[in-house]
Amino acid sequence: MPPEVALRKRQFSPSTAAVEKDSSTPLASPPPDASTNPASGTLFYIALATVAICATVLTLYFIPAQDSGAVGSRSNSEAFLPESYVLCSQEGLRSIYTVDPVNERAQCLVVRNAHFVDVRFLEEIQEKWAGAGPLNVRYLDAGAIVVPGLSDSHGHILEYGASLQIPLEGTVSVEETVKRIREYVLSEPDIRDNATKYVEGWGWDHTKWPSEKWPTAVDADPILSGRPVVLQSKDGHALWVSNAVLKVMEPIPGEVEGGVIMRDGSGKPTGIFLDNAQDLVIRPEPTYETLENRFKLASRNAHAVGLTSVHDAGFDPKSLDFFRRQAEEDKLAIRIYGMTYFDETKDYWGDQVVKIVGAGNGMLTARSVKIFADGALRSGGAALYEPYTDNPSTRGFMRISPEVLNDVIPRFLRDGWQVNVHAIGDRANGLVLDAFEAALQHANVSALRPRLEHAQILAQKDMARFGDLGVIASIQPTHAISDMWFGEARLGPERVKGLYAFRSILDHGARITLGSDFPVEDLNPLAGFYAAITRLSPEGTSPHGPSGWFPEQRMTREATLKGMTLDPAYASFSEDTLGSITPGKRADFVILSQDIMSIPARRILDTKVLATVIDGKPVYGHL
Numbered sequence: 001m002p003p004e005v006a007l008r009k010r011q012f013s014p015s016t017a018a019v020e021k022d023s024s025t026p027l028a029s030p031p032p033d034a035s036t037n038p039a040s041g042t043l044f045y046i047a048l049a050t051v052a053i054c055a056t057v058l059t060l061y062f063i064p065a066q067d068s069g070a071v072g073s074r075s076n077s078e079a080f081l082p083e084s085y086v087l088c089s090q091e092g093l094r095s096i097y098t099v100d101p102v103n104e105r106a107q108c109l110v111v112r113n114a115h116f117v118d119v120r121f122l123e124e125i126q127e128k129w130a131g132a133g134p135l136n137v138r139y140l141d142a143g144a145i146v147v148p149g150l151s152d153s154h155g156h157i158l159e160y161g162a163s164l165q166i167p168l169e170g171t172v173s174v175e176e177t178v179k180r181i182r183e184y185v186l187s188e189p190d191i192r193d194n195a196t197k198y199v200e201g202w203g204w205d206h207t208k209w210p211s212e213k214w215p216t217a218v219d220a221d222p223i224l225s226g227r228p229v230v231l232q233s234k235d236g237h238a239l240w241v242s243n244a245v246l247k248v249m250e251p252i253p254g255e256v257e258g259g260v261i262m263r264d265g266s267g268k269p270t271g272i273f274l275d276n277a278q279d280l281v282i283r284p285e286p287t288y289e290t291l292e293n294r295f296k297l298a299s300r301n302a303h304a305v306g307l308t309s310v311h312d313a314g315f316d317p318k319s320l321d322f323f324r325r326q327a328e329e330d331k332l333a334i335r336i337y338g339m340t341y342f343d344e345t346k347d348y349w350g351d352q353v354v355k356i357v358g359a360g361n362g363m364l365t366a367r368s369v370k371i372f373a374d375g376a377l378r379s380g381g382a383a384l385y386e387p388y389t390d391n392p393s394t395r396g397f398m399r400i401s402p403e404v405l406n407d408v409i410p411r412f413l414r415d416g417w418q419v420n421v422h423a424i425g426d427r428a429n430g431l432v433l434d435a436f437e438a439a440l441q442h443a444n445v446s447a448l449r450p451r452l453e454h455a456q457i458l459a460q461k462d463m464a465r466f467g468d469l470g471v472i473a474s475i476q477p478t479h480a481i482s483d484m485w486f487g488e489a490r491l492g493p494e495r496v497k498g499l500y501a502f503r504s505i506l507d508h509g510a511r512i513t514l515g516s517d518f519p520v521e522d523l524n525p526l527a528g529f530y531a532a533i534t535r536l537s538p539e540g541t542s543p544h545g546p547s548g549w550f551p552e553q554r555m556t557r558e559a560t561l562k563g564m565t566l567d568p569a570y571a572s573f574s575e576d577t578l579g580s581i582t583p584g585k586r587a588d589f590v591i592l593s594q595d596i597m598s599i600p601a602r603r604i605l606d607t608k609v610l611a612t613v614i615d616g617k618p619v620y621g622h623l
Contacts, residue, residue, distance in 0.1 A: 083616070084112040085136040087146065087623065088122055096146040097597060098581040099565045109146070111587045114615035119581055138623055144610060145595045147561060148580050149308030149588030150525045151568035153474050154453055154515030156236070157302070157310050157336070158319055159202070161294025162286075163519035166201030169234060170208075174219045177204050181224060181231075198228045198283055202519060205234040207378055207486055214262060217243045217271030230283050235520055237376040239273045239281050246271060248282050256280065258344070258372075258399035260381070275375040275399055276345075291322045292331075299333040303620035305524040306590040306609045309335035311474075311515065311572060313420070313453060314370050316341050327360030333619060335588075337572040338366035339420050344400040348408055350415040362586070365572065368418040370453070371408070372399045374428035377456060377483060377490060377499075382425035385459065389492040395427070402431050410439040413448055418573070420451040420474070426459045426498060433465045445470035451513070451571060454479070455505065457491065458498045467509030472571050474513050475502060477532035477555075478521035484535070484542060484549040502532065503553040513571040514563035525564055529596060530604045532560040538605055557597050587616035591623075 088108040089095035096106040098119060108125055110118035118125060122137075129135065140146065166184045171177040181201060184191075191197045206214050217240075229242035246252070252261065252269055259277030262270045273281055286294075302310065315323070315338045326332050340353065355367040374396060375381015380388065383396045405421075412419050419436075423429045429452065436450050451472040456479065466473050480500035488496045506512060516528050530538070532555040535548035542549040555563070569579025577586050593608040611621035 082136050083114075084110075085138060085616075085623070086110050086122075086125060087138050087140070089140055090142055095140055095144065095595070096581060097148075097561065099148050099562055100580040100582045103582075106581070109581055109589075111616040114587055114617075116581055116583050116585055116587050118583055140591065141593075141610070143594055145592050145597070146581070147306075147590050147592065147596075148565040149578070149612070149614065150306045150564050150590055151309035151311070151335075151572075151579075152302075152307055152515045152518065152523075152525060152564075153311045153513040153568045153571060154313045154476060155310045155518045155523075156314060156520075157298045157312055157334075158291055158294050158322070159232075159236070160301075160519040160523065161296075161298040162200065163202035163232075164297060166199070166231075167203055168201050168231065169203035169205065171204060173209050174213075174215050177215070177231075178219065178224070181229065185224070185227070195225065195227050198230060199224070200230050200232075200283065202232040203234050204231055204240065205378070214270070214272050215240050216264075217241060217246055217269075219271075228283075230281060233379065235376040235378045236517075237275050237278075237379045237381055239278045241271050241273070241281055243271070245281065245283075249280060252280065258397060260397075274379055275372075275381050275397075285318065288322060288325075291319070292326075295322075295326070296333075300620075301523060302334055303612045304609060305526070306592070306612050307334065307523070307525060308588040308590070308612060308614050308619075309337065309568065309572075309578065311337045311339065311513075311568065313339050313422075313515075313517070314341045315339060315366060320366060323364055323366070324356065324359070327356070327364040330360055332360045332363035334614070335362070335578075336364050336366075337368070337574075338364070339368040339370035340366055342369050342371050342408065342412075344371070344404055344408075348411060350408075350412045350417050355416065362577070365574075367416070367573070368420055368451075369412050371405070371419065371421045373405065373421050373423040373432050374398050374425050377424055377487075380490075382457060383428040383431075384425045384457070384491075384495075385427045385430070386495070388490055389495075390489050396425050398428060398431070402435070405431065405435040406438060409435045409450075413439055413443070413450070418449055418451065420453050422453045424454050424456045426457045426462070426495070429455055429458055430462050433462055433469065433471065436469055436471050437465070440469060449571060449573065454517075456483075456499060457495070458501055458505070460498065463498075463501065463504050464508040466505055466511075470511075472511045472513055473505050474515060474571065475500070475505070476515050476517045476521060477502070477528045477560075478516055480535060480549070481531045481537055481542070482521060488543070497550065501550075501553055502555055506555070506559065511567065511570065512559075512563050513567040514560065515568075526596065526604055526607055529557075529560050529564065530601060532563070533557055534601050536601075540602060561597070587613065589613050591621070 086108055094105040094107050096109055098104055098106055103119060106119045107121045109116055166181060168177050168180060181199060185199060186192055206212055224242060226244045228244040230245060231240040246269060256277040258275055260274040261277050262272035264270050320340055323336055323338060357365050357367055374383035381396050383398045387395050409419055421432045423432045432452055449472060451474050453474045455473045455475055487499050514528060516522060535551060535554055536542050540546060548554055566579035569575040578588060581589060590609060591611040593610055596604050596607055611618050611623055
């Protein structure tokens with residue numbers, strides 16, 4: 001099992017206990033000359049009066065060190081983390097990577113009331129906060145570092161929770177896939193004893209099977225005895241269904257615009273539906289309780305790998321209502337920035353749907369729209385300028401016409417929505433950039449922040465357009481190391497040079513933001529960090545050898561960390577409150593067991609998350 005998969009699938013036990021105030025005097029506000037927000041006049045003059053009466057500076061109280069398992073210093077008496085505390089590197093070190101261009105590394109950070117209020121050397125903190133009262137100081141373990149809370153700029157959190165039901169990723173044949181489904185059915189009595197209940201799984205990948213053969217409905221029937229089975233592909237762009245599902249779908253139309261219904265020689269559907277054709281598949285809607293269970297499991301696993309924020313790339317009406325209700329009930333355990341899906345076959349809704357900004361104490365925002373331009377490279381749906389090298393009969397397809405793109409993009413922008421467009425193929429990317437160029441003339445781009453999701457295959461003529469237009473490239477490094485094994489066969493030796501050309505996009509002045517597209521790829525952001533800087537498989541291999549696949553496209557560690565912290569904050573209009581360890585911002589941070597900014601790349605996937613902190617409180621591990 002690859003290291004990043006092993007890390008993802010271990011058993012997680014995050015801390016969900018409530019955090020109470022420390023019994024000692026809490027950290028007061030700093031004097032008015034501080035770099036942070038000044039204290040109120042009342043508190044300040046009380047502090048001055050206290051100093052005058054005592055004629056001495058109040059002493060800093062240091063908590064004696066203990067073995068905490070995550071951070072080396074804990075109070076003998078406290079059971080919970082106080083509202084105010086100081087977290088420091090080992091003596092003489094600066095192990096806090098702030099991603100703040102003004103102060104890139106620090107020895108200590110100070111948290112008060114869910115925010116960072118200071119970031120500097122311990123001696124400076126002692127001097128500055130001397131009149132504030134006792135401080136709760138904790139120290140990192142040797143070798144550990146702190147980074148800002150990690151964000152995934154493109155994921156599907158409810159789908160990730162669903163994918164854990166029957167995980168099919170890694171199967172090497174149709175037979176192994178069907179075996180996993182059978183084992184699941186036999187292990188679940190309510191499904192085993194009721195042949196009418198739907199069986200749903202996620203993650204099969206026909207490109208890993210012999211001859212890359214597509215499965216058919218017949219493949220599922222011998223063992224599953226006519227049960228309704230719906231299986232999502234790894235890339236999310238194909239559904240494989242059983243004959244029982246095909247029967248309830250009748251009559252099935254001949255064609256679907258922006259999608260494909262695979263058929264046999266006689267014209268009968270085989271059970272594979274691509275892209276827009278997936279909408280034809282009939283399956284039961286999940287209940288609120290089912291969604292809540294999926295979200296709890298997904299959030300817990302996300303915390304365990306250091307994620308504090310997720311840009312969810314596809315709210316539908318049901319998931320939008322679910323997250324709105326979770327925010328109202330103060331149940332969101334991870335920050336969610338939602339992109340609401342626009343169905344190109346339905347009416348425009350940008351002037352009717354109410355945007356959500358900062359609901360649930362800043363945990364939920366949904367002010368963005370998700371539009372699909374084309375399909376996926378893996379399933380042959382990416383829209384290309386020229387035919388596929390391994391299938392010259394097709395150039396892929398657009399899921400939305402250029403005319404509709406050019407109509408709805410400016411309308412959404414005028415109605416105050418951020419526009420995010422999924423584009424994989426070079427033709428799809430070119431057409432989306434054309435639509436953005438037309439819509440953004442004379443616009444304040446920094447107020448709109450349009451995003452192109454994936455930006456996988458780019459023609460040379462389009463490389464510089466991201467930077468020129470101010471379009472954010474939302475890219476997923478782990479896609480690159482998944483697709484590098486078949487990319488050249490699909491695209492040929494020249495066109496493949498524009499596949500996942502991350503460094504070229506950056507060098508042309510573009511803003512990027514990094515994600516994983518989980519559950520398509522690994523949830524663990526360290527897997528993406530490793531992929532971005534090495535372009536190697538977890539085993540250290542690539543089609544181009546140990547230096548990486550197109551090694552000139554490797555990203556630096558600094559750009560990669562920024563792409564997982566400050567860049568996602570900018571891409572979600574939250575750079576003033578999130579994305580770096582900066583005074584005044586919310587105290588979201590992660591403690592890692594190793595210094596991923598300096599250790600050999602091969603060791604990155606062995607790094608453990610020791611604590612994940614949101615608003616100053618641990619949601620995984622402890623301080």
